[in-house]
Every structure is written in C-alpha cells, then in structure tokens.
Amino acid sequence: xxxxxxxxxxxxxxxxxxxxxxxxxxxxxxxxxxxxxxxxxxxxxxxxxxxxxxxxxxxxxxxxxxxxxxxxxxxxxxxxxxxxxxxxxxxxxxxxxxxxxxxxxxxxxxxxxxxxxxxxxxxxxxxxxxxxxxxxxxxxxxxxxxxxxxxxxxxxxxxxxxxxxxxxxxxxxxxxxxxxxxxxxxxxxxxxxxxxxxxxxxxxxxxxxxxxxxxxxxxxxxxxxxxxxxxxxxxxxxxxxxxxxxxxxxxxxxxxxxxxxxxxxxxxxxxxxxxxxxxxxxxxxxxxxxxx
Amino acid sequence: xxxxxxxxxxxxxxxxxxxxxxxxxxxxxxxxxxxxxxxxxxxxxxxxxxxxxxxxxxxxxxxxxxxxxxxxxxxxxxxxxxxxxxxxxxxxxxxxxxxxxxxxxxxxxxxxxxxxxxxxxxxxxxxxxxxxxxxxxxxxxxxxxxxxxxxxxxxxxxxxxxxxxxxxxxxxxxxxxxxxxxxxxxxxxxxxxxxxxxxxxxxxxxxxxxxxxxxxxxxxxxxxxxxxxxxxxxxxxxxxxxxxxxxxxxxxxxxxxxxxxxxxxxxxxxxxxxxxxxxxxxxxxxxxxxxxxxxxxxxxxxxxxxxxxxxxxxxxxxxxxxxxxxxxxxxxxxxxxxxxxxxxxxxxxxxxxxxxxxxxxxxxxxxxxxxxxxxxxxxxxxxxxxxxxxxxxxxxxxxxxxxxxxxxxxxxxxxxxxxxxxxxxxxxxxxxxxxxxxxxxxxxxxxxxxxxxxxxxxxxxxxxxxxxxxxxxxxxxxxxxxxxxxxxxxxxxxxxxxxxxxxxxxxxxxxx
Amino acid sequence: xxxxxxxxxxxxxxxxxxxxxxxxxxxxxxxxxxxxxxxxxxxxxxxxxxxxxxxxxxxxxxxxxxxxxxxxxxxxxxxxxxxxxxxxxxxxxxxxx
Numbered sequence: 001x002x003x004x005x006x007x008x009x010x011x012x013x014x015x016x017x018x019x020x021x022x023x024x025x026x027x028x029x030x031x032x033x034x035x036x037x038x039x040x041x042x043x044x045x046x047x048x049x050x051x052x053x054x055x056x057x058x059x060x061x062x063x064x065x066x067x068x069x070x071x072x073x074x075x076x077x078x079x080x081x082x083x084x085x086x087x088x089x090x091x092x093x094x095x096x097x098x099x100x101x102x103x104x105x106x107x108x109x110x111x112x113x114x115x116x117x118x119x120x121x122x123x124x125x126x127x128x129x130x131x132x133x134x135x136x137x138x139x140x141x142x143x144x145x146x147x148x149x150x151x152x153x154x155x156x157x158x159x160x161x162x163x164x165x166x167x168x169x170x171x172x173x174x175x176x177x178x179x180x181x182x183x184x185x186x187x188x189x190x191x192x193x194x195x196x197x198x199x200x201x202x203x204x205x206x207x208x209x210x211x212x213x214x215x216x217x218x219x220x221x222x223x224x225x226x227x228x229x230x231x232x233x234x235x236x237x238x239x240x241x242x243x244x245x246x247x248x249x250x251x252x253x254x255x256x257x258x259x260x261x262x263x264x265x266x267x268x269x270x271x272x273x274x275x276x277x278x279x280x281x282x283x284x285x286x287x288x289x290x291x292x
Numbered sequence: 293x294x295x296x297x298x299x300x301x302x303x304x305x306x307x308x309x310x311x312x313x314x315x316x317x318x319x320x321x322x323x324x325x326x327x328x329x330x331x332x333x334x335x336x337x338x339x340x341x342x343x344x345x346x347x348x349x350x351x352x353x354x355x356x357x358x359x360x361x362x363x364x365x366x367x368x369x370x371x372x373x374x375x376x377x378x379x380x381x382x383x384x385x386x387x388x389x390x391x392x393x394x395x396x397x398x399x400x401x402x403x404x405x406x407x408x409x410x411x412x413x414x415x416x417x418x419x420x421x422x423x424x425x426x427x428x429x430x431x432x433x434x435x436x437x438x439x440x441x442x443x444x445x446x447x448x449x450x451x452x453x454x455x456x457x458x459x460x461x462x463x464x465x466x467x468x469x470x471x472x473x474x475x476x477x478x479x480x481x482x483x484x485x486x487x488x489x490x491x492x493x494x495x496x497x498x499x500x501x502x503x504x505x506x507x508x509x510x511x512x513x514x515x516x517x518x519x520x521x522x523x524x525x526x527x528x529x530x531x532x533x534x535x536x537x538x539x540x541x542x543x544x545x546x547x548x549x550x551x552x553x554x555x556x557x558x559x560x561x562x563x564x565x566x567x568x569x570x571x572x573x574x575x576x577x578x579x580x581x582x583x584x585x586x587x588x589x590x591x592x593x594x595x596x597x598x599x600x601x602x603x604x605x606x607x608x609x610x611x612x613x614x615x616x617x618x619x620x621x622x623x624x625x626x627x628x629x630x631x632x633x634x635x636x637x638x639x640x641x642x643x644x645x646x647x648x649x650x651x652x653x654x655x656x657x658x659x660x661x662x663x664x665x666x667x668x669x670x671x672x673x674x675x676x677x678x679x680x681x682x683x684x685x686x687x688x689x690x691x692x693x694x695x696x697x698x699x700x701x702x703x704x705x706x707x708x709x710x711x712x713x714x715x716x717x718x719x720x721x722x723x724x725x726x727x728x729x730x731x732x733x734x735x736x737x738x739x740x741x742x743x744x745x746x747x748x749x750x751x752x753x754x755x756x757x758x759x760x761x762x763x764x765x766x767x768x769x770x771x772x773x774x775x776x777x778x779x780x781x782x783x784x785x786x787x788x789x790x791x792x793x794x795x796x797x798x799x800x801x802x803x804x
Numbered sequence: 805x806x807x808x809x810x811x812x813x814x815x816x817x818x819x820x821x822x823x824x825x826x827x828x829x830x831x832x833x834x835x836x837x838x839x840x841x842x843x844x845x846x847x848x849x850x851x852x853x854x855x856x857x858x859x860x861x862x863x864x865x866x867x868x869x870x871x872x873x874x875x876x877x878x879x880x881x882x883x884x885x886x887x888x889x890x891x892x893x894x895x896x897x898x899x900x901x
Contacts, residue, residue: 017880018820021772022545025736046814046887053879059771226544290756682845711819711875712843772877776846 004064005029005288006151006191007220007236008229011068013038014047020054023063026226027233029288030064035080036071036095044076048083055087066127068093072105081106085113090125091150096158097128098135103145110148125150131158136177139184152185153222154178156195169205171212182217191219200225210235237289238282246279246286298674298726300798303785308414308434312788313795318697318729321793323650328451330494333519341469341521346380346499349520350457353495355381358388359456360416362493364486365395366461366473366622370532373461373499375402376524382406388413392455394444394485394643395688396420399532407431416453417444418688419787427786428685430802436685436787438678438800441621442647442654442694443792445488450650452794458493460486460518461527465500466508469518473623474510474633476502478528481602481623481632483512487642490517501527512640535625538603540582541575545707545736550579552734552757553663553705554587559755560701560748562660565593568615570600570695571663573624576705580663581605588614599646599655600662600691602628602638610637619655621646621691647694649792656691656698664692666704668720671762673727673742675704676720678789681713683779683803685787689724693792696729701748708735713776714769716740716762721779723798724789733762740765780804812892815876815884822876824888827868834866835859841873851881858882862889 010028012019014035023031033054039047051067067089069080073096081092094106103126110124126148130136136159143149154177157167165173178194185192194213197206210221210232221232238246249266253276256264264271286292293301296314305311335341343349363374374393381389389412393400401422406412408426414434419427427436439447447453462483463476473483478501490496490513498513498521541547553576557563569584571577581598582605588595589612598606599619604627610618611631618638623629631638641655648654656662667687668676677692679685696702706715715735731748733740738760741749752759760768770776780803787800810828815821837855841848855869858881869885876884 016818017876018818021820021877021880022736025548026544027548045890046884049883049887050880053883057877057879227547681843709875712847712877713875774847774850774878776843777849779845 005220005285006064006193007285007288008232009066009193009220009222010226010229011038011196011222011224014051015039015043017050020050021058024058024060026229028063028223028229029220030066030090031060032066032068032093032222034068035076036068044070048076048080052083052087055084055089064090066091066093068095071096072102078109081109082113085110085124086117088117088119088124091127092124093127093129093153095129095155096131096135097142098132099138100141100145103128103142103149107146107148122148124148127151127153129153129155130177130181131155132162133159136180139181140187143184143188143190149188149190151191151193152181153193154181154195169199171209178213178216178218186217192217194218194221196222196224197228198224200227203227203231207231207235233289236285237291238286240291242282243286243292246282249276249279250283296795296797298723298797300723302796302799306435306785306788309437309788315726315791315795315797318726318791321795323450323793325450327449328454328492330492340467341518342467343520343522346376346497346522346524347384349497349522350377350380350384352520353457353497355384355386355457357386360390360392360454362392362455362458362489363394364460364483364489365393365397366480366483366485367478367528367533368480369397369399370478370529370534371397371399371461372526372528373459374400376499377459378403378406378411382409382411387411390414390416392416392444392453393418394441395690396423398422419685420688421686424685424687428683428800428803430782430784430786432786435785435799437790438689438787439790440647440689440693440792441485441643441691442649442656443689443790443794445642445644445648446650446792446794447790448488448492449644449648450794455489455493457495457497458486458489460490460496460498460513462498462500462513463527464502464504464508465498465521466504466506467521468506469496469498469513469515469521470506470508470511471498471500471513471518472508472510473512474629475504476500478502478526478530478533479629480528480533481629482620482640484621484641484646485643487513488644495519497522499524499527501525534629535573538573538578538605538625539575540579543575546576547579548736549705549707549734550576550583552736552739553580553703554583555755555757556703556732556734556739556752557584557661557701558587559751559757561751562701563587563591563593565595567593567595568597568599568658568660569595570598570659570661570699572665573601573603574665577663578603578605580705581609585609585612585614597658599659600695602631604628607631607638610635619646647691647698647792649694649697654694654698656695659695659699661701661703662695662699663703663705664696666706666715667710668715668717669704669706669730669733670717670720670727671766673730673733673762674720674723675725675727675730676722677724678787679722679800681721681776681779683721683781683801685800689789693725693729696725697792701732702730703732703734704730705734708737708765708769709773712773714766714773716766716769718766722789722800726791726797733765735765737768738765810892810895812888812890812895814887814891817872817874820875820877820880822874822881822884823872824884825870826885826888826892828866828892829868832866832868835864836868838870839873840871843873843875850878854878854881855885858885859889862886864889
C-alpha cells in the first residue's frame with residue numbers, strides 16, 4: 001500500500017454536486033465526502049447516491065478519497081456502508097467511535113463487501129473519529145481493533161460538549177484528547193489528524209493552531225475550506241535548514257553503512273533509527289510541498 | 293468565398309457592406325492612404341450652442357434617413373441616452389439608421405422595438421445580450437460588423453465608417469461644448485471611447501444633465517469638436533453607471549485560478565521594475581490584480597503602468613506607488629472616478645491611444661501582461677468571446693484582440709467548465725482573437741502554453757507549474773461532461789468579426 | 805394502494821445540480837421526460853439518454869419525469885433521478901385522479 005501524506009483532509013458536503021465534482025482540484029492530500037453533519041436528515045438518501053456516483057465516475061487523481069458515513073447508531077449508517085463500500089473509497093471515516101466493537105462491526109461489513117465485490121482484502125481503511133468521553137476512554141482498544149485502522153481523528157465540538165468543557169478558539173480544553181489520541185496512534189503506528197479550525201477566514205489563527213499541533217507530533221489536520229489548505233501545507237513544509245540537516249543525516253548513515261561502522265554521530269549527536277526515520281519523513285514532506 | 297489565414301471562409305463581398313478583406317495574419321497588414329477628416333466647420337462669435345430640446349438639436353444637425361449615428365458606453369448599464377435618442381428619432385419618422393455604439397448593455401434592450409420597426413437597420417461595432425440574440429435570429433438584412441475598441445477607432449479614422457452624428461452623453465458640460473466625465477450626478481470617469489467620435493463625426497451633439505459655467509475644467513472633449521449642447525434631466529442612473537466597491541471573487545475555484553495566473557506571471561520573469569498590467573473588472577481579474585499588488589509590495593517592485601478599465605484595486609496600487617501611472621479608458625467604480633479627478637498620474641486615454649493599430653504606436657504595444665476571459669478557446673489557442681456554445685451572439689469584442697496582440701504575455705484565465713460546457717473545444721465557433729497572439733491558458737485544472745512559446749514552456753517547467761497540453765485539458769473536460777454536440781447554425785451570415793486592422797477574421801452565422 | 809399516484813422529488817436548482825420531479829400514475833404509459841436545460845443544444849440528447857438509462861437500470865417502464873437542469877454532470881443526474889424514483893416508490897400514494 002502506497003505510503004501517503006495526510007497533511008490536509010478537506011471536508012466536502014455530500015449533497016453539493018458542485019463541490020463534489022471539484023473536490024480534487026483544491027490540492028488537499030485527502031478529501032472527506034461527508035454524509036454526516038453536512039447533510040440534513042431528509043437528504044441523507046440523496047447525498048448517499050450522489051457520493052456513490054461520484055466515486056464511480058469522477059477521477060480524483062492522487063487525492064485520497066474518504067467518505068464520512070453516519071454513525072452506526074443512526075438509521076443511516078449501515079445503508080451508507082453497504083452502498084459506499086461497494087464503490088471502494090480509500091477509507092471510511094467513522095464518527096462517534098466508542099469501542100473496539102464499533103470498529104469490528106465496520107470491519108466485518110467491509111470484509112464481506114470486499115469479498116463480494118472482489119476487492120483486495122483490507123484495502124478500504126477505517127478512520128475512527130473520537131467524539132465522546134467514552135470514545136477517548138477506549139481509544140487504545142479502538143486503534144487496535146482492526147488492521148484497517150490507518151488514521152485517527154477527533155471531533156472537537158462533540159467531544160467538548162460531551163465532557164462539559166467550554167469550546168474556545170485557543171483550544172486549551174483539547175489538550176488531553178490531543179495528547180491521548182496521539183499516544184494511541186503512535187503505540188500502534190498509525191497516523192493522527194487534528195480537528196477542524198472552524199473560523200474559515202482567520203488564517204492567522206489557523207496557522208497558530210497548526211504550528212502547535214505539528215509540534216505535538218500530529219501528521220495533519222482536517223480543513224473545512226479550500227483557503228485553509230495552503231497555509232496548513234506550509235506549516236508542514238520543512239524549512240531549508242531542516243531539509244539540509246535531513247540530507248546530511250541520510251548521507252551520514254549511508255557512509256556509515258559503507259564503512260560498516262557501528263555508532264554514527266553527526267555534529268556531536270547520535271544518529272539512531274528514529275532520527276533517520278524522521279529525516280526521511282522530512283524529505284517526504286519537502287518533496288510533497290515541491291521544495292525538494 | 294475565400295479561406296483566410298486562420299482557416300475561416302469569408303465571402304468576398306457582402307451587399308450593403310461592400311468588398312471584404314480576408315484576415316492575413318495578426319501583424320501583416322500595412323495601412324495605406326490618409327486619415328479621413330470630417331467637413332470643415334465654422335462657428336461665429338455669438339452663435340449659441342445650447343439647444344433647448346434634443347428634437348431641435350437633431351434637426352439642426354440635419355438628421356436624415358440612412359445616416360450613421362454613434363454612442364459611447366461609459367454610462368454602462370445606467371445609460372438613458374441611446375434609448376432617449378432612438379425614441380426621439382423614431383417619433384420623427386426617421387428610418388434605416390446605422391448605429392455605431394462602442395458597446396451595448398442589457399439596459400439597451402428597449403431599443404429592440406426600433407430595430408424591429410426599421411428605425412435601426414444595421415449595427416456597426418458591438419452588440420450585447422438581447423440585441424445580439426435577435427441579431428442571431430436574423431433580424432438584420434445587413435450583417436452586424438463587430439469591432440474591437442482599437443479596430444473601431446481605426447475604422448473611424450480611416451474613413452471605413454463615416455459617422456454623421458455623434459451623440460455624446462456628457463456628465464459635465466459647459467455652454468460651449470467642453471465636456472468631461474468626472475463631475476456631475478452621472479459621473480462616469482474617463483470618456484476615452486468617445487474621443488475619436490468627437491474628432492471625426494460630421495456633427496456632434498453633447499447631451500448633459502450637469503451644465504456648468506464656462507469654462508469647464510478639466511476638458512476631456514474640447515469645444516472645437518462639439519456643435520450643440522442639450523441639457524436634459526438625467527443622462528443616466530448612477531446605480532447602473534457605477535458599481536459599488538468591486539470585490540474580488542470569493543469562489544475557491546476562481547481564487548485558485550487567480551493564484552495560478554500570478555504564478556505564471558512570476559515564472560515568466562516579467563514581474564520586475566517597470567512592469568505593466570491590464571486586467572478587467574471580473575472577480576477573478578480583481579483577485580489577480582490584488583495578488584500581483586501584494587507580490588510587488590513584498591518584493592519592492594516599482595511598476596510602470598496599469599491600464600484598461602480601471603478599478604479601485606489599480607487605484608490602490610497607484611497610491612502605494614506600485615505603478616507610476618494609470619491609463620484609463622474606462623472607469624469602473626467610484627474610486628477610479630475620484631482618482632482620475634485628483635491624481636495627476638491617473639491619465640485619461642482615448643480608444644485610439646489605447647488600441648488603434650494604425651497610428652504611431654498605441655498603448656497596448658507597451659503592455660507586459662494582460663488577463664482576459666473567453667467563452668471558448670481551441671487547440672490552436674484561438675479565442676472566442678462573441679458567441680456562446682449554442683452559437684448565439686451575445687457579446688461584443690471589447691479590447692480583447694487589441695491587448696492580446698500588444699501584450700508580451702497574454703493570459704486567458706477561465707474555469708475549465710462553464711456549467712456543463714467545456715471552455716476548451718476542438719474548433720471555436722467564432723474566432724475573435726487569433727491564437728498567434730494568445731500565449732497561456734490558465735484553468736483550475738492546469739495551465740496550457742501555446743507551443744510557439746518555447747521560452748515560456750521552459751520557464752514554467754522550471755517553476756514547476758502544472759503544465760498540460762491543451763488537448764489533454766479538453767479531454768479532461770469531456771471526461772467529466774461528455775462530448776457536446778456541435779450547435780446547428782443557419783447558413784445566413786448575421787455578423788462579421790473584423791480584426792483590428794480592418795480585415796475579416798471570421799463570420800457569424802445565425803442560429804436555427 | 806398500488807393504483808395510486810406517487811410522486812417524488814430530489815436535487816436543487818443550484819449550479820451544477822438538477823431538480824428532478826417524478827410521478828408514477830396508473831394512467832402513465834411509457835416514459836415521458838420533460839427537460840429544461842441551459843445546455844439543451846449541446847447536451848440535451850446525452851442528458852435524456854442518461855435519464856432513460858437510469859430508469860432502465862431501476863426497471864422503471866412507466867413514469868413522468870421533469871428535470872430542471874443547471875449544468876449537472878451525468879453522475880449527478882442519475883443520482884438525482886434514482887433518489888426521486890426511490891422516494892416516490894416509498895411514498896404513500898395520493899388519490900387516483
């Protein structure tokens with residue numbers, strides 16, 4: 001499976017044909033065709049078929065195509081899975097994930113569909129979204145519940161509402177959920193994306209928040225407006241200094257391998273596997289941003 | 293029929309118009325002969341120019357059946373004058389007039405009845421919307437002759453079209469016929485399009501709603517060209533004349549296009565000291581203007597001029613010293629009017645100065661970059677701005693072919709689809725602007741460069757711009773939309789597209 | 805019950821969408837499509853074909869459809885038609901006229 005970057009995931013309202021057909025041109029790494037919060041209850045059926053047909057007919061190029069289905073606790077979720085699974089999205093974003101059982105249920109669903117349709121086994125990924133206290137409490141079992149789990153997200157609005165916290169622009173109330181899902185993601189080796197910054201025209205605020213979560217270790221962020229994509233990408237774009245250092249690290253390792261030397265150091269610091277892995281990561285982000 | 297240089301079949305002659313010269317290339321025609329001046333006039337001391345009714349003025353001007361009368365479009369969609377004049381002439385029983393407007397707007401659909409009743413029997417210059425539509429349906433016996441701003445000025449100066457009476461809507465006038473557009477309740481800014489008419493028409497009638505004491509200052513149209521001045525209550529509706537503050541587009545797709553345009557300009561290497569730019573008033577163009585201004589500020593670039601239709605965004609750049617000068621042939625908003633009034637570096641220019649190819653050098657020759665639109669563009673980079681995909685003639689030419697010919701870098705900026713219609717086609721229905729003058733197409737799904745511009749292709753590749761073959765863009769569009777059917781056009785020729793040098797680049801057929 | 809008139813609607817008049825209205829009626833013989841589209845001349849035939857194809861896949865032989873197109877792509881047209889049909893089928897029919 002191709003290792004892809006997930007710096008940005010752009011939400012696309014699932015009942016908006018104009019946005020759906022243009023979703024791939026805004027430059028985000030992933031798009032999330034949304035059947036859940038963006039679609040009113042009486043249009044769920046309509047959006048489902050619109051998204052299904054889009055997946056069948058529209059070429060989104062290299063962009064990862066994810067569909068956010070309705071929670072399996074609603075009357076719509078199972079039908080969403082059944083219909084959307086058959087047109088092979090890259091992934092399913094599962095809202096309100098609360099337990100390993102939720103994931104396993106989706107996993108079996110997808111396995112059956114993959115089998116019936118002749119798709120490669122486990123090719124449709126699951127992206128659980130933690131949106132409640134119980135979900136966060138169970139996050140470690142959620143990320144381990146299936147091999148399909150590739151990315152974990154969270155929903156700031158629903159979560160803060162559930163725990164009775166005040167939702168602020170600054171986001172201090174999200175500190176715990178951010179660090180805990182990050183930890184869970186890293187323990188099993190999957191990616192983690194931050195929640196949306198809802199103020200679409202406040203680019204300064206967006207950049208501030210993105211810099212913060214990048215520092216924490218996040219791989220990317222969900223966005224709600226195309227104007228947010230470029231600023232987020234820029235935050236995740238390594239500086240020339242970082243790129244140069246990464247190149248030197250990789251060179252040093254290669255040299256060391258040739259010399260068959262044991263401990264490698266550069267500029268007085270030890271270079272071990274995690275450092276090398278990070279160097280590769282930096283170059284990968286640099287390449288995606290076109291600065292390499 | 294002969295086939296012209298761009299592959300379109302042109303009749304050798306058309307009844308009511310005369311012999312036609314087929315297009316031979318954008319820069320091949322060499323003009324011969326003299327400019328055609330109007331009759332020598334004489335106004336004695338004490339003779340008043342103020343006429344107390346438009347009816348008296350047209351009679352004094354000697355109005356007759358079959359004459360050619362002209363109008364400018366500086367009052368845009370707030371214009372009352374065209375309808376006012378034609379209503380009056382219809383009442384007087386005048387017939388078979390040729391009208392030569394510099395452009396027409398939706399507000400002018402009230403003159404359709406005069407066309408249907410034979411008061412107006414042909415149009416030279418421009419059509420728009422409903423009037424274009426009835427032209428497409430064959431209302432005229434003689435084809436409409438479409439000209440660009442530069443081509444119209446050329447045609448008037450060369451005598452290809454002789455204007456008997458020019459009607460000049462003047463926001464400000466004095467009693468001896470000095471006119472300007474910057475003051476008065478119907479202020480419109482520049483009067484650039486009407487200057488050629490004033491100088492070459494046999495008779496000139498100024499119609500104003502703001503008469504001031506002699507002498508008016510500043511003077512855009514001097515008294516020596518004006519025969520009569522008529523005061524009326526209103527020459528136009530300010531709301532239709534002026535846009536409020538024009539805003540850049542908020543549409544994310546168009547913003548991407550605007551960003552790509554700016555990247556292309558940068559990659560071309562033209563964004564240096566001395567840079568000059570022309571962009572229109574549409575949302576995407578405004579975004580380009582704004583982004584270019586921001587880049588210039590960031591990099592400390594001092595440009596030479598901004599030109600064309602002037603908007604508040606250009607005015608801001610002038611104030612910030614990002615340009616030395618603005619050349620204004622049309623003022624789009626209140627900011628532009630105000631700037632023209634008070635800033636000595638904001639200059640009014642005539643259509644001839646702007647774009648006439650047959651003088652000693654018009655402004656488009658000095659232009660670095662122009663951003664233009666299109667209804668269609670084909671794989672040879674020929675651009676159509678006149679007819680829609682169903683063949684209906686709905687738009688005039690404006691300054692499209694002029695700026696494209698003059699600018700070092702001509703960029704067509706447009707979404708790949710308009711509704712379900714791909715903008716990129718195999719062959720445009722109508723050629724307005726020839727591909728040899730068009731360099732780059734920028735869409736949200738990629739940039740196509742005219743193969744003749746190997747230098748640009750190289751520069752864009754270096755800058756890692758998303759270059760695609762124009763045929764691939766066409767295929768990408770059709771993959772989404774399906775392949776559209778060709779429109780069924782009638783045999784009857786209802787319009788001629790005259791290139792800026794007086795040759796015919798294409799014909800327009802009617803719709804069935 | 806099965807002889808009643810059933811109607812359904814889906815889509816909007818927004819750009820790139822199509823508003824589809826369908827009616828099942830015992831008096832309706834065959835498929836009748838009324839199309840209103842700005843791209844009628846260039847895409848009219850393709851759009852009608854797509855609607856017919858969608859109805860065919862759903863096994864519908866007798867129906868009245870009115871489609872008000874605003875530049876929708878084929879995949880959108882067929883999704884809206886399918887939704888309108890299914891909504892009509894699910895609806896409790898009106899009295900016979």
